[in-house]
Amino acid sequence: MTDTLMQLAGGFAAALTAINLVWALAGCFVGTAIGVLPGIGPALTVAMLLPLTAKVEPASALILFSGIYYGAMFGGSTTSILMNTPGESATMVTAMEGNTMAKNGRAGPALATAAIGSFVAGTIATVLLSFVAPAAAQFALRFGPAEYFMIMVLAFTTVSAVLGSSVVRGMTSLFIGLGIGLIGIEATSGQTRYALGIPELYDGLDIVVVAVGLFAVGEALYNVFYLQPDASINRMSQVKMNAQDWRRSIPAWLRGSALGFPFGLIPAGGAEIPTFLSYATEKRLSKHPEDFATNGGPGAIEGVAGPEAANNATVTAALAPLLTLGIPVSSTTAILLAAFQNYNLQPGPTLMQTSGTLVWTLIASLYIGNVMLLVLNLPLVGMWVRILRIPTPLLYGGILIFSTMGAYSLRQSWFDLLLLLIIGLLGLGMRRFGFPTAPVIVGMILGPMAEKQLRNALSISQGDWTVFATRPICLVLLVVIVCILVLPRLLRKRVPMAG
Amino acid sequence: MHANRWVGLGVGALALFFGAGLPFVDSQGGYAGLSPRFLPTLVTIGLALCSLVLLARPASVQAQADDADTMVRPELSFHRLGWVAGGLIAHMIVIGTVGFVLASSLLMVCVARGFGSTRPLRDAGIALAIAFPMWLLFAKVLQVSLKLFPLAGF
Numbered sequence: 001m002t003d004t005l006m007q008l009a010g011g012f013a014a015a016l017t018a019i020n021l022v023w024a025l026a027g028c029f030v031g032t033a034i035g036v037l038p039g040i041g042p043a044l045t046v047a048m049l050l051p052l053t054a055k056v057e058p059a060s061a062l063i064l065f066s067g068i069y070y071g072a073m074f075g076g077s078t079t080s081i082l083m084n085t086p087g088e089s090a091t092m093v094t095a096m097e098g099n100t101m102a103k104n105g106r107a108g109p110a111l112a113t114a115a116i117g118s119f120v121a122g123t124i125a126t127v128l129l130s131f132v133a134p135a136a137a138q139f140a141l142r143f144g145p146a147e148y149f150m151i152m153v154l155a156f157t158t159v160s161a162v163l164g165s166s167v168v169r170g171m172t173s174l175f176i177g178l179g180i181g182l183i184g185i186e187a188t189s190g191q192t193r194y195a196l197g198i199p200e201l202y203d204g205l206d207i208v209v210v211a212v213g214l215f216a217v218g219e220a221l222y223n224v225f226y227l228q229p230d231a232s233i234n235r236m237s238q239v240k241m242n243a244q245d246w247r248r249s250i251p252a253w254l255r256g257s258a259l260g261f262p263f264g265l266i267p268a269g270g271a272e273i274p275t276f277l278s279y280a281t282e283k284r285l286s287k288h289p290e291d292f293a294t295n296g297g298p299g300a301i302e303g304v305a306g307p308e309a310a311n312n313a314t315v316t317a318a319l320a321p322l323l324t325l326g327i328p329v330s331s332t333t334a335i336l337l338a339a340f341q342n343y344n345l346q347p348g349p350t351l352m353q354t355s356g357t358l359v360w361t362l363i364a365s366l367y368i369g370n371v372m373l374l375v376l377n378l379p380l381v382g383m384w385v386r387i388l389r390i391p392t393p394l395l396y397g398g399i400l401i402f403s404t405m406g407a408y409s410l411r412q413s414w415f416d417l418l419l420l421l422i423i424g425l426l427g428l429g430m431r432r433f434g435f436p437t438a439p440v441i442v443g444m445i446l447g448p449m450a451e452k453q454l455r456n457a458l459s460i461s462q463g464d465w466t467v468f469a470t471r472p473i474c475l476v477l478l479v480v481i482v483c484i485l486v487l488p489r490l491l492r493k494r495v496p497m498a499g
Numbered sequence: 500m501h502a503n504r505w506v507g508l509g510v511g512a513l514a515l516f517f518g519a520g521l522p523f524v525d526s527q528g529g530y531a532g533l534s535p536r537f538l539p540t541l542v543t544i545g546l547a548l549c550s551l552v553l554l555a556r557p558a559s560v561q562a563q564a565d566d567a568d569t570m571v572r573p574e575l576s577f578h579r580l581g582w583v584a585g586g587l588i589a590h591m592i593v594i595g596t597v598g599f600v601l602a603s604s605l606l607m608v609c610v611a612r613g614f615g616s617t618r619p620l621r622d623a624g625i626a627l628a629i630a631f632p633m634w635l636l637f638a639k640v641l642q643v644s645l646k647l648f649p650l651a652g653f
Contacts, residue, residue, distance in 0.1 A: 393611035417591035
């Protein structure tokens with residue numbers, strides 16, 4: 001413990017030099033900016049900046065990349081809340097709940113709880129990263145394909161059972177998402193499925209096109225097709241969080257952090273699963289479930305606070321397996337691994353011994369980056385909220401310019417714009433008939449991963465399906481899944497009986 | 500016909516689409532005993548079951564109460580939808596020749612018209628003010644290959 005604190009102090013001494021502070025600020029600023037833009041993620045940005053490693057000191061470059069990695073998560077929540085355009089798939093829940101709050105005049109508290117929640121979760125996760133990362137990463141090594149598959153089934157169960165006005169609607173959305181995920185070349189066999197002979201579909205549909213199409217384009221088409229009173233589209237907002245907002249946010253931040261951190265340690269699809277699980281948890285535990293957007297309410301602040309905290313805790317924790325085991329658990333950490341290798345550094349169990357100072361400088365820079373991001377983002381809440389004063393025609397015009405730019409920048413193909421429109425029309429229909437859109441995204445992202453893990457698990461067990469009930473972690477997950485499916489029904493039956 | 504029936508039929512059509520593709524997917528199981536056809540089959544069955552439930556639900560009084568939101572008939576405007584969807588189609592058609600900035604201006608004018616604006620020149624000006632810096636950011640800073648005016652070759 002004392003050793004850890006000494007090493008952390010040494011890390012702070014190195015990270016607090018003027019040049020490293022400038023790199024951290026640049027990283028946070030660039031990260032926030034790219035988080036706002038749909039289609040440009042932190043992985044792409046860090047990849048584009050990799051050549052910097054040839055000219056910049058290792059500590060400075062890694063501090064810059066970490067700032068981008070972190071800042072992108074902060075930036076993504078801003079446009080999700082204000083414009084319903086999630087720049088990253090992990091901010092979809094924020095778009096769902098936060099944008100409903102914004103429409104009901106509470107954009108300020110939504111932005112504030114997202115920013116403070118990200119800070120709280122980022123700080124908690126960095127502390128955990130400092131003290132428990134090596135042991136936690138070792139535990140994660142016990143996870144095999146069977147465990148990963150069960151985690152994904154847990155995610156499917158949660159999103160389809162919790163989101164939407166009925167389970168059948170949630171399940172329909174999930175199957176549509178799984179179906180979209182089938183399009184393209186299958187990873188294990190290399191076989192093309194449902195591409196209809198169209199070369200652009202061989203790589204599958206890009207998540208940005210589907211997410212932006214369902215959320216932003218679908219919303220614009222819905223609002224123009226079904227005449228909405230202006231006030232319900234665009235209401236000027238309360239800027240600050242009140243006492244009740246704080247009371248509801250604090251436990252959600254803590255629960256989100258606790259939920260997100262373990263998911264960062266394992267390669268289970270990035271921050272999507274913990275954000276959705278956090279949303280489901282908050283909805284179940286809330287004293288005001290009627291406030292949630294998925295229940296037709298005006299938006300519940302804990303539905304933004306929890307998932308945002310879970311997102312940031314996951315992102316921070318993902319650095320643990322990278323630094324301690326050399327295993328990247330997300331695309332951005334994979335590129336960070338490349339950055340390490342450019343400096344002839346091999347992340348893994350020996351990195352702490354060979355380059356301890358560098359690792360502790362990086363961890364210290366995470367604390368500093370967290371404070372910088374809060375200082376950058378919180379004062380801007382008032383300014384961001386003013387975006388809602390923009391007249392509706394120009395606001396939706398701007399949203400669609402952003403959306404089309406995000407889709408077109410992927411491969412400069414008109415075909416992606418066509419897909420954006422088709423998926424937007426699907427989103428319009430889903431909104432009209434009360435189908436939740438989030439399970440589509442979850443099914444699309446996790447479907448191919450779940451299929452791969454299922455196949456790997458069955459290959460290892462030589463086709464024995466009992467592996468999903470006999471391995472201890474699988475069994476625990478199975479019990480949780482059964483509880484999610486059965487308990488609400490049992491409780492519902494008990495309430496009338498008690499009445 | 501009840502709205503749910505139309506939705507049920509739509510979901511059934513999707514099940515048919517995925518079902519029709521099954522014969523074109525390999526059914527060899529390999530070591531795992533699980534072929535690339537497994538998940539498509541699951542999706543087909545899942546969508547077909549959801550379709551049946553959606554078709555059957557209007558018969559249930561509780562289901563009608565659950566689906567009360569879908570019974571509301573809001574005022575529709577195909578004219579306004581046409582402006583926005585038309586703007587997206589026009590943008591898709593012209594972006595390869597006039598570039599992102601000008602295509603975005605056209606999109607903004609159409610979308611704003613759909614949402615009730617009657618000042619196309621102002622809308623186009625604002626679109627240029629948004630789209631040009633965005634193009635600079637993507638093309639010059641982030642090095643995404645986007646031409647300003649492809650027709651003229653730059």
